[in-house]
Amino acid sequence: MNNNVIVIGGGPCGLEASAQLHKMGYNVILIEKDDHLGGHLAKWDRLFPEGIPAKELLDQLTGNINGVKYFLKTEVKSINLLDKEYNVILSNGITILAQAVLMASGFDLFPAQKKEEYGYGIYDHVITNADLENYFKTGKDCRIKQNPQRIGFVHCVGSRDEKAGNRYCSKVCCATAVKQACEVKEAFPDAQVYCFYMDLRMFGRGYEDLYLKAQRDCGVRFIRGRVSEVAEDLNKQLVVKAEDTLSGKPIKVTLDLLVLMSGMTNCSAGTRIAEMLSLKRDEDGFFTCKDTIFSLQESDKSGVFYAGACTGPKTLPDTLHEARAAALAINNYIKNKE
Amino acid sequence: MRERIAGGYDPFVLPFVIGMIFIFIYLFIALIRVFRAMPGSDRKKFFLSLLNPTIMYKNIRDVICDCLLHIKIFKRNALLGYMHASIAFGWFMLIVLGHIEVMLFVPQRNGTLHYPIFYRYFVAEQNATLKGAVFFFLMDFFLLVVLSGIGLAMYKRIRSTALGMRRTTKPCFADRVALWCLWSIFPLRLLAEGFTAGISGGSFLTKPVNMLFANFLGNDMNVLPTWWAYSTALGLFFLALPFSRYMHIPTEVLYIFLRNAGLKIHHPRKGLAEAEIYSCSSCGLCIDACPMNMQKKNLKYSSVYFVRFQRRNNKKKINEIAEKCLMCGKCVALCPVGVDSCGLKQAQRATVTDKLPYNYSFLASAHHQGGGPSMPLAPVSGSATGNEVTANAAAHGAGNATGNAAQSAVGKDKVLYFAGCMTHLTPAIIKSMTTIFDAAKEDYVFADKDGGVCCGRPLMLTGKVTAAKEVIERNREMIQDSGCKTVVLSCPICLKVLKEEYNLKGITLLHHTQYINQLIDQKRIRLNHSEESFVYHDPCELGRGCNIYQEPRNVLSAIGELKKANKEKKESICCGGSLGSLTLNYHDRVKITQESLKALTFDNPDKVITACPLCLKTFSDQSTTPVADIAQAVAGNLK
Numbered sequence A: 001m002n003n004n005v006i007v008i009g010g011g012p013c014g015l016e017a018s019a020q021l022h023k024m025g026y027n028v029i030l031i032e033k034d035d036h037l038g039g040h041l042a043k044w045d046r047l048f049p050e051g052i053p054a055k056e057l058l059d060q061l062t063g064n065i066n067g068v069k070y071f072l073k074t075e076v077k078s079i080n081l082l083d084k085e086y087n088v089i090l091s092n093g094i095t096i097l098a099q100a101v102l103m104a105s106g107f108d109l110f111p112a113q114k115k116e117e118y119g120y121g122i123y124d125h126v127i128t129n130a131d132l133e134n135y136f137k138t139g140k141d142c143r144i145k146q147n148p149q150r151i152g153f154v155h156c157v158g159s160r161d162e163k164a165g166n167r168y169c170s171k172v173c174c175a176t177a178v179k180q181a182c183e184v185k186e187a188f189p190d191a192q193v194y195c196f197y198m199d200l201r202m203f204g205r206g207y208e209d210l211y212l213k214a215q216r217d218c219g220v221r222f223i224r225g226r227v228s229e230v231a232e233d234l235n236k237q238l239v240v241k242a243e244d245t246l247s248g249k250p251i252k253v254t255l256d257l258l259v260l261m262s263g264m265t266n267c268s269a270g271t272r273i274a275e276m277l278s279l280k281r282d283e284d285g286f287f288t289c290k291d292t293i294f295s296l297q298e299s300d301k302s303g304v305f306y307a308g309a310c311t312g313p314k315t316l317p318d319t320l321h322e323a324r325a326a327a328l329a330i331n332n333y334i335k336n337k338e
Numbered sequence B: 001m002r003e004r005i006a007g008g009y010d011p012f013v014l015p016f017v018i019g020m021i022f023i024f025i026y027l028f029i030a031l032i033r034v035f036r037a038m039p040g041s042d043r044k045k046f047f048l049s050l051l052n053p054t055i056m057y058k059n060i061r062d063v064i065c066d067c068l069l070h071i072k073i074f075k076r077n078a079l080l081g082y083m084h085a086s087i088a089f090g091w092f093m094l095i096v097l098g099h100i101e102v103m104l105f106v107p108q109r110n111g112t113l114h115y116p117i118f119y120r121y122f123v124a125e126q127n128a129t130l131k132g133a134v135f136f137f138l139m140d141f142f143l144l145v146v147l148s149g150i151g152l153a154m155y156k157r158i159r160s161t162a163l164g165m166r167r168t169t170k171p172c173f174a175d176r177v178a179l180w181c182l183w184s185i186f187p188l189r190l191l192a193e194g195f196t197a198g199i200s201g202g203s204f205l206t207k208p209v210n211m212l213f214a215n216f217l218g219n220d221m222n223v224l225p226t227w228w229a230y231s232t233a234l235g236l237f238f239l240a241l242p243f244s245r246y247m248h249i250p251t252e253v254l255y256i257f258l259r260n261a262g263l264k265i266h267h268p269r270k271g272l273a274e275a276e277i278y279s280c281s282s283c284g285l286c287i288d289a290c291p292m293n294m295q296k297k298n299l300k301y302s303s304v305y306f307v308r309f310q311r312r313n314n315k316k317k318i319n320e321i322a323e324k325c326l327m328c329g330k331c332v333a334l335c336p337v338g339v340d341s342c343g344l345k346q347a348q349r350a351t352v353t354d355k356l357p358y359n360y361s362f363l364a365s366a367h368h369q370g371g372g373p374s375m376p377l378a379p380v381s382g383s384a385t386g387n388e389v390t391a392n393a394a395a396h397g398a399g400n401a402t403g404n405a406a407q408s409a410v411g412k413d414k415v416l417y418f419a420g421c422m423t424h425l426t427p428a429i430i431k432s433m434t435t436i437f438d439a440a441k442e443d444y445v446f447a448d449k450d451g452g453v454c455c456g457r458p459l460m461l462t463g464k465v466t467a468a469k470e471v472i473e474r475n476r477e478m479i480q481d482s483g484c485k486t487v488v489l490s491c492p493i494c495l496k497v498l499k500e501e502y503n504l505k506g507i508t509l510l511h512h513t514q515y516i517n518q519l520i521d522q523k524r525i526r527l528n529h530s531e532e533s534f535v536y537h538d539p540c541e542l543g544r545g546c547n548i549y550q551e552p553r554n555v556l557s558a559i560g561e562l563k564k565a566n567k568e569k570k571e572s573i574c575c576g577g578s579l580g581s582l583t584l585n586y587h588d589r590v591k592i593t594q595e596s597l598k599a600l601t602f603d604n605p606d607k608v609i610t611a612c613p614l615c616l617k618t619f620s621d622q623s624t625t626p627v628a629d630i631a632q633a634v635a636g637n638l639k
């Protein structure tokens, strides 16, 4: 019997799981559809709560996968169960027989243009959280003016929004918004920053401090209420209408930049593979774990495992834990089989 | 021609006569009830309409086309149309011919109820004579027509798809009684006349029957029992009639008269509404029409059941269905009787919602208020909350209010552009429209640039009529004060209510599809003819709601190839996002959206084009084919 394990997705989750499985002596084959490893992490600048550079984490993760075979720009063409082994055909023509498959396919960002009322792709100065990270990383984004005076953040874009098709909370965007709010304030000290939120979900250790810092040190104004619509005036400034539900008054704010906190949706490439395997998915599109407390890493098909954001929005620490847990679960499974 | 029975009477006619008298009395009382429940002005309007030759002509035409020939059903499905028409028209002709026979040949019996019906029993004639031959033939011919219709009806009960219907209604008890009577009336008539044909004469149908039975049955012995059976079937039918769906036969005539007189629904169950409710034939065409019925569990919300519960006055069910309906109007458009079930549902909703408290005092100050930045506004539209539509529609009424148009210096030749709350949620449409206005060098005023008052339609749809009137009045003033003679709207929801409720005399109301079409005709904009192919989605409120079907198609043909959808125009499927439903959940809506998209993309167009901001939003969320508003498509192809 071979000891091949296939890991689908080369983001932080796939990287960490591969490293662990490799250490356990498995022959790991990591498949990534993009031309680089690291997934969303590779495009991010700094991480909450302390603002550690994303690159540091990424370097650490990639440094650990020496010996793991990985294919970039490669997709799964077909996958099926052949007598307790998975037969996987890749888009580069290679066929692999594997004992187990780990879905570490992660998430897609909610396409912000779907919330058309916020004007992403229509107005000149509307960007997403990912665009802002890219700006911090590269210093380039023509949508961000020289010295923006008023900057707004819209929480829950495509999350907790039945009309957008996603009822769930994306978990990380509140903390991301607060982190980014502090960061833009540092980048543009003259700017007034607003956050339009429904609830602030600052649940993790150190997150609350971040929130206090945003209010105390950065003067970020938190407005509880949803943005109803955004318009552009003749000066290309954004006119944002929202309701301040705490004071019970509708408000209107003119902004130079609006940042949309796109939430997470299940990765479309991962979903495609799941369909080939007829894996169960929940109503929200994410994969269904074997149960919701004890066996989070197992799927409804034996030999297929899950880790990370493919089973729902997760923070990076959560994801890395799951990657390790999945490696352990796979090890147990294969040992049992033998 | 000679009378066989002295006195012209036999006890077997009794069941029929009793049934007939019962139904006459019943109908008379019902008629009085309908008129008494009407507002006096409506009664006056109705009686005046009887003096108006155009309306009378329309009445007669509609009665012939709808009640007898069922032309509308014919157009949908020839076989189904034939089924309805053969029974209705055939039966009608049998009655008329019976009366003619009585009038011509036994005038002393004029005025008796039973003579024209049981003519063959009472009067003998030879088919050798000319009058005998003609009438015998005609009577047999129409009997055959009816019998063929009954045959089809029986077949339809077993296999409805053969007659183009996926689903039919479930009959209630009285329906069943009436149905069995109806089905047996004509075969029994054939038997009765067949047995009598040896004595009274017959033609190509009744003669052979007579001969056939003569071989093994003593004909004369069977004469009376079959006539008894025939008369009983008729009598029973009339007794069951008021409680069954067949009540539509007499009521439909009344409804046609009331409708053509231009009466409107005032109460969900009384007056005009009552006539409407009883005009429904339970044909079930509205079941297949309804987009909610993609899912079997929603069958119970079909208009036919709404009407049925209205008859039974089952408040709980009535409200449940009234609140569920998307008000897409498809069932109304396809209903052969023209039952305006959406109007009934709206009136029903009003009984629940109209009295709910609201406060639009801000409207008074809204008139001359400029909307400066960061300034507190009146309650903002709640559509971004992702809540159910109820909250939405209610909040919409309280749309933010500023009066831009009123302040601007405006003149006669200008066009007033009214985007509407929905369009403000799809800024791409506004951007495209301003591009088009500029390209056409149109002098226009943007009425609700900084937000405006809701048009009132969402409130109307929820039944909050009084509240709607307030916002309507406020907008009406704004439009009239602007001095503009043309209003261009981007949202069909606004357009419909402006047309129906605003009473804007001398002002032309155009949806932007119509406006753009005019610009093209007048060569005020020049367009590229691209390689792209489009399919056009008829938004409910624009197509069925305002009867605008051709202009958008002209526009699209000018910029690319127009492909056909599987269901188009009147039959177009609601996008699923309709403001009309108060309770339909997100999941059921998604199913409708997907079905609608499936019908639209069956010919693989490059783009789905719609002309309503709400459709645009709804489709964009689900579609794999790109979706755009017609204004976007045009703005993208300006030369």
Ligand code: SF4
Residues within 6 Å of the ligand: A155, A156, A157, A159, A160, A168, A169, A170, A171, A172, A173, A174, A175, A198, A199, A200, A201, A261, A263
């Ligand atoms: S984490 Fe915050 S911003 Fe993100 S979906 Fe949840 S509540 Fe909304």
Ligand code: SF4
Residues within 6 Å of the ligand: B279, B280, B281, B282, B283, B284, B285, B286, B287, B303, B304, B307, B331, B334, B335, B336, B337, B338, B339, B341
């Ligand atoms: S409402 Fe119209 S379409 Fe529906 S069953 Fe009645 S008559 Fe037929």
Ligand code: SF4
Residues within 6 Å of the ligand: B289, B290, B291, B292, B301, B302, B303, B325, B326, B327, B328, B329, B330, B331, B332, B342
């Ligand atoms: S209006 Fe539309 S949703 Fe409502 S019952 Fe008729 S077809 Fe169905």
